[in-house]
Amino acid sequence: MAKTSENHQCMDDLKAERERCSFNKHEITTLLDGGEDKTKQRRKIEKVFLSDPEFLDATRPEYLSHEDRYANELRKACHMIRKFNEDEEIQQLVGQMDGIRTLMGSGLGVALTKDGNPLALHFIMFMPSIMGQGTVEQQGEWMGRAWSGEIIGTYAQTELGHGTFLRGLETTATYDPSTEEFVLHSPTITSTKWWPGGLGKTANYAVVMAQLYTRGRCHGPHPFIVQLRDEETHQSLPGVTLGEIGPRLGMNTNDNGFLCFSHHRIPRTHLLMKHSQVLQDGTYVRPANDKLAYGTMVFVRVAICFDTYRQLQRAVTIATRYSAIRRQSELVPGQPEPQILEYQTQQYKILPLIATVFGIHFAAQSVWQTYNDVTGSIHDGNLDLLPELHTLSCGLKALSSSDAANGVETCRLSCGGHGYLASSNLPRIYTTTTAAITYEGENTVMWLQVARYLIKSFREARQGHRLHHSVSYLTPRPASTHALQTNLSNAALVEAFRVAVSHLVGEVAARLQGQCDSGMVFEHAWNACSVQLARCAQVHIRYFTCEEFLSGVEKAEVSEATRGVLMRLCRLYLVFHIIGNQGDFLRSGALTPSDMTTLEEELATLLAALRPDAVSLVDSFDIHDRILDSTLGCWDGNVYERMFEEAKKSPLNQKDVPDAYYKYLRPLMKASL
Numbered sequence: 001m002a003k004t005s006e007n008h009q010c011m012d013d014l015k016a017e018r019e020r021c022s023f024n025k026h027e028i029t030t031l032l033d034g035g036e037d038k039t040k041q042r043r044k045i046e047k048v049f050l051s052d053p054e055f056l057d058a059t060r061p062e063y064l065s066h067e068d069r070y071a072n073e074l075r076k077a078c079h080m081i082r083k084f085n086e087d088e089e090i091q092q093l094v095g096q097m098d099g100i101r102t103l104m105g106s107g108l109g110v111a112l113t114k115d116g117n118p119l120a121l122h123f124i125m126f127m128p129s130i131m132g133q134g135t136v137e138q139q140g141e142w143m144g145r146a147w148s149g150e151i152i153g154t155y156a157q158t159e160l161g162h163g164t165f166l167r168g169l170e171t172t173a174t175y176d177p178s179t180e181e182f183v184l185h186s187p188t189i190t191s192t193k194w195w196p197g198g199l200g201k202t203a204n205y206a207v208v209m210a211q212l213y214t215r216g217r218c219h220g221p222h223p224f225i226v227q228l229r230d231e232e233t234h235q236s237l238p239g240v241t242l243g244e245i246g247p248r249l250g251m252n253t254n255d256n257g258f259l260c261f262s263h264h265r266i267p268r269t270h271l272l273m274k275h276s277q278v279l280q281d282g283t284y285v286r287p288a289n290d291k292l293a294y295g296t297m298v299f300v301r302v303a304i305c306f307d308t309y310r311q312l313q314r315a316v317t318i319a320t321r322y323s324a325i326r327r328q329s330e331l332v333p334g335q336p337e338p339q340i341l342e343y344q345t346q347q348y349k350i351l352p353l354i355a356t357v358f359g360i361h362f363a364a365q366s367v368w369q370t371y372n373d374v375t376g377s378i379h380d381g382n383l384d385l386l387p388e389l390h391t392l393s394c395g396l397k398a399l400s401s402s403d404a405a406n407g408v409e410t411c412r413l414s415c416g417g418h419g420y421l422a423s424s425n426l427p428r429i430y431t432t433t434t435a436a437i438t439y440e441g442e443n444t445v446m447w448l449q450v451a452r453y454l455i456k457s458f459r460e461a462r463q464g465h466r467l468h469h470s471v472s473y474l475t476p477r478p479a480s481t482h483a484l485q486t487n488l489s490n491a492a493l494v495e496a497f498r499v500a501v502s503h504l505v506g507e508v509a510a511r512l513q514g515q516c517d518s519g520m521v522f523e524h525a526w527n528a529c530s531v532q533l534a535r536c537a538q539v540h541i542r543y544f545t546c547e548e549f550l551s552g553v554e555k556a557e558v559s560e561a562t563r564g565v566l567m568r569l570c571r572l573y574l575v576f577h578i579i580g581n582q583g584d585f586l587r588s589g590a591l592t593p594s595d596m597t598t599l600e601e602e603l604a605t606l607l608a609a610l611r612p613d614a615v616s617l618v619d620s621f622d623i624h625d626r627i628l629d630s631t632l633g634c635w636d637g638n639v640y641e642r643m644f645e646e647a648k649k650s651p652l653n654q655k656d657v658p659d660a661y662y663k664y665l666r667p668l669m670k671a672s673l
């Protein structure tokens with residue numbers, strides 16, 4: 001198709017946007033990647049994978065049958081593993097475990113296997129479970145085979161009847177000392193494992209969470225390595241019933257599956273025994289902390305923060321570039337149609353989401369650091385920081401997934417009708433991102449775990465205990481130190497968050513106490529306060545993110561111009577969330593109505609100040625066009641031509657008159673003749 005003047009205009013628009021950039025884009029790219037070397041390495045890996053024709057799709061996945069879609073993604077996923085195992089350069093580039101896992105969750109990983117990677121759970125949960133829950137001997141026995149792809153595993157915990165309430169799982173693993181085996185059994189329909197990714201048709205092994213029984217006593221859910229399929233024929237083993245659970249909202253090539261056991265026997269040594277053991281005679285050896293068996297989930301919750309931030313990066317890149325080329329309506333009557341990014345309301349949709357990408361990035365880095373510190377100290381026998389890690393990982397998983405999913409949907413809406421097209425890629429980014437709100441701990445449940453820690457810490461502080469860093473602000477302080485700065489500086493706004501959360505926690509703690517004092521049992525009082533409790537948790541994690549954002553920008557090794565734009569984004573993040581939740585700040589006295597007016601005026605100024613850098617900011621995310629995979633978000637802005645090309649590929653367009661016309665429509669239309 002010949003280029004129209006409209007196409008030229010779009011491309012010129014993006015060029016002009018890029019010329020206005022006020023900062024050094026490369027500095028932001030390397031900051032997000034974690035250094036110049038990491039950026040180089042990422043680009044090299046992307047080049048190697050994206051130039052490999054095996055990763056190309058013959059047609060859009062939407063045009064394939066359910067089975068063909070699965071087969072196509074499995075083909076690419078297997079090729080990915082082969083490439084790892086056969087190509088030394090790639091091994092060096094990607095490293096070992098961490099590398100392949102990072103690749104799977106990275107923008108590249110999700111672009112290569114578009115609607116869910118059937119091998120994802122193998123890398124993201126099966127292998128980490130063996131590493132985190134297995135003894136050194138067990139790691140030696142399984143990791144080599146898992147790494148090479150000789151065995152493929154998943155993580156089978158959720159059941160038809162129970163996802164959230166882990167202690168309610170019904171699958172049993174009963175120890176039989178006479179044969180030194182565990183007998184796995186699914187006693188009811190609700191005990192059927194339901195949801196694990198890759199379980200339906202791909203995996204031949206799984207880490208199965210089951211209630212451990214020995215010597216007639218139940219010791220709660222524990223992880224077991226269970227073979228599910230024959231290693232030669234891939235047929236399900238006797239005593240094992242397996243299948244796929246059917247189409248989902250998205251991630252349809254992950255072959256999420258069901259599984260039930262009928263008295264299926266496994267050796268005693270298949271209990272992952274790093275933290276707790278069952279000896280040959282059936283003696284149970286307790287772990288240092290019961291919750292160590294939940295360790296894989298903690299790891300994955302931290303990883304999800306990075307995944308969701310990458311999804312939001314993709315969506316906001318598409319929305320921003322599109323908003324710079326799309327022209328609609330009149331700002332001033334009679335004048336040419338402006339780019340939709342000129343509308344303040346459009347800036348209000350998009351710019352806070354660019355800021356959110358950075359907020360989640362800095363907070364996730366901090367939680368990742370905590371994860372490494374805590375796992376190191378657990379290794380040395382110190383479990384003191386486990387509650388802190390559990391709380392931060394639950395909280396940031398919930399905040400990042402809900403912010404990202406809502407943000408992706410806002411991006412889709414900000415692209416008008418075209419955002420609803422599959423070729424914009426926004427629908428798929430949305431269905432993938434919103435799944436993270438549910439999996440790995442449904443978000444409301446995660447918020448309530450955070451609230452549990454806040455209330456416990458609040459009470460401990462009143463008993464004179466020293467609190468951990470992230471909640472130390474709950475320690476009562478002399479009134480004088482509460483005096484708020486009135487200058488609305490960044491520090492003052494962060495302090496306002498601290499005051500607002502302290503107030504919310506104090507209020508709900510008093511309400512809880514009041515209900516208990518009036519005779520209500522604690523658990524019922526807790527439930528009766530849980531809307532407010534979840535609210536405390538959300539504000540606490542928002543505060544944590546604001547604090548990490550601010551300190552991340554202050555510490556970043558970048559030029560003053562780059563720090564300037566990052567500071568404006570951070571400021572926008574603070575102001576946006578304070579205005580959006582002003583009730584919390586007004587009620588606690590952290591800020592006044594007149595502060596709100598000042599901040600609202602500042603919000604408008606910030607949007608205008610950031611608008612010229614919008615396209616350059618998303619450019620600095622450095623997302624390859626193949627990874628964006630969007631007709632609306634492509635680098636060159638040649639949107640309309642790409643949309644037309646994509647439409648022409650529809651199978652319905654291969655014939656002017658479709659067969660269905662002759663079969664159904666014609667008989668109807670000609671019936672009266």
Ligand SMILES: CCC/C=C/C(=O)SCCNC(=O)CCNC(=O)[C@H](O)C(C)(C)COP(=O)([O-])OP(=O)([O-])OC[C@H]1O[C@@H](n2cnc3c(N)ncnc32)[C@H](O)[C@@H]1OP(=O)([O-])[O-]
Nearest residue numbers: 157163164165166167291294297298386390439440441452
């Ligand atoms: C790509 C991804 C694919 C998806 C995969 C999946 O979805 S896989 C499936 C994913 N599925 C899910 O994510 C299921 C979500 N459900 C769960 O994780 C758990 O059922 C629960 C945490 C909600 C409750 O657990 P519970 O009833 O056993 O506990 P409780 O509430 O009675 O609290 C007792 C104490 O334990 C503490 N504590 C709790 N967890 C941890 C921890 N990990 N570490 C440390 N501590 C922890 C808690 O703070 C409390 O401390 P306190 O106050 O007494 O000092």
Ligand SMILES: Cc1cc2nc3c(=O)[nH]c(=O)nc-3n(C[C@H](O)[C@H](O)[C@H](O)COP(=O)(O)OP(=O)(O)OC[C@H]3O[C@@H](n4cnc5c(N)ncnc54)[C@H](O)[C@@H]3O)c2cc1C
Nearest residue numbers: 155156157158162163164195196197435439440441442444
């Ligand atoms: C795409 C996808 C992939 C998945 N992959 C896996 C996997 O690989 N392996 C695996 O084992 N599982 C997997 N899961 C399952 C997932 O972990 C569960 O769906 C999740 O933990 C929520 O559990 P549930 O579905 O039982 O929801 P429920 O717990 O039944 O939640 C339903 C509602 O009840 C509320 N609720 C429940 N308990 C409480 C409470 N205590 N307080 C307040 N409200 C509560 C929730 O907030 C929610 O609104 C996957 C799920 C999805 C969607």
